[in-house]
Amino acid sequence: GAVVSQHPSRVICKSGTSVKIECRSLDFQATTMFWYRQFPKQSLMLMATSNEGSKATYEQGVEKDKFLINHASLTLSTLTVTSAHPEDSSFYICSAPPRQAYGYTFGSGTRLTVV
Amino acid sequence: QKEVEQDPGPLSVPEGAIVSLNCTYSNSAFQYFMWYRQYSRKGPELLMYTYSSGNKEDGRFTAQVDKSSKYISLFIRDSQPSDSATYLCAMRLAGTASKLTFGTGTRLQVML
Numbered sequence: 587g588a589v590v591s592q593h594p595s596r597v598i599c600k601s602g603t604s605v606k607i608e609c610r611s612l613d614f615q616a617t618t619m620f621w622y623r624q625f626p627k628q629s630l631m632l633m634a635t636s637n638e639g640s641k642a643t644y645e646q647g648v649e650k651d652k653f654l655i656n657h658a659s660l661t662l663s664t665l666t667v668t669s670a671h672p673e674d675s676s677f678y679i680c681s682a683p684p685r686q687a688y689g690y691t692f693g694s695g696t697r698l699t700v701v
Numbered sequence: 702q703k704e705v706e707q708d709p710g711p712l713s714v715p716e717g718a719i720v721s722l723n724c725t726y727s728n729s730a731f732q733y734f735m736w737y738r739q740y741s742r743k744g745p746e747l748l749m750y751t752y753s754s755g756n757k758e759d760g761r762f763t764a765q766v767d768k769s770s771k772y773i774s775l776f777i778r779d780s781q782p783s784d785s786a787t788y789l790c791a792m793r794l795a796g797t798a799s800k801l802t803f804g805t806g807t808r809l810q811v812m813l
Contacts, residue, residue: 630745635800689733690735692737692744695742697742
């Protein structure tokens with residue numbers, strides 16, 4: 587089946603530093619990648635949609651300069667949290683549609699803790 | 702009103718019980734319907750996918766869609782402790798790579 591590999595699974599960083607999260611589609615080409623944020627006991631909140639070779643589309647209220655998304659190839663999309671602060675601590679998950687007629691596949695998530 | 706409503710639970714059932722999870726939605730343009738299972742601190746795992754009204758069965762899981770009532774359900778038969786997780790309904794419009802709209806999730810605990 588379609589697999590999205592997400593790394594790292596867990597990261598602790600100091601306030602003010604940047605963190606990069608990678609999502610790779612292992613057995614299909616991901617033209618589109620969705621990036622979500624999830625707070626404890628809450629549902630997923632869509633942050634942005636990235637398309638290979640073009641600029642990402644951000645949801646209302648999401649800071650483009652803080653959450654940099656790059657989708658330079660059909661198998662790799664990255665989310666960089668710049669100048670991270672404790673309020674950016676959260677669970678970040680990526681997702682890609684392997685085919686139009688199928689449900690979307692999710693990465694395993696990245697737990698970011700900013701200290 | 703949210704586009705997708707889902708009873709947050711938590712829902713606690715004994716092992717072997719039949720579990721019914723439900724979502725209602727307001728946007729009649731939704732065409733594709735999914736159920737995901739999410740264990741704590743993991744990404745959601747696709748359980749069921751359907752795009753038409755009716756029932757779809759896969760092992761112990763049955764997904765039901767009623768587009769006329771804007772209502773979807775997931776039934777779990779012979780529930781097991783390993784089914785303890787949060788279940789998310791999701792739906793999307795037609796078209797390539799349209800974004801998913803999620804319910805709030807239902808926390809299920811299956812007790813021994």
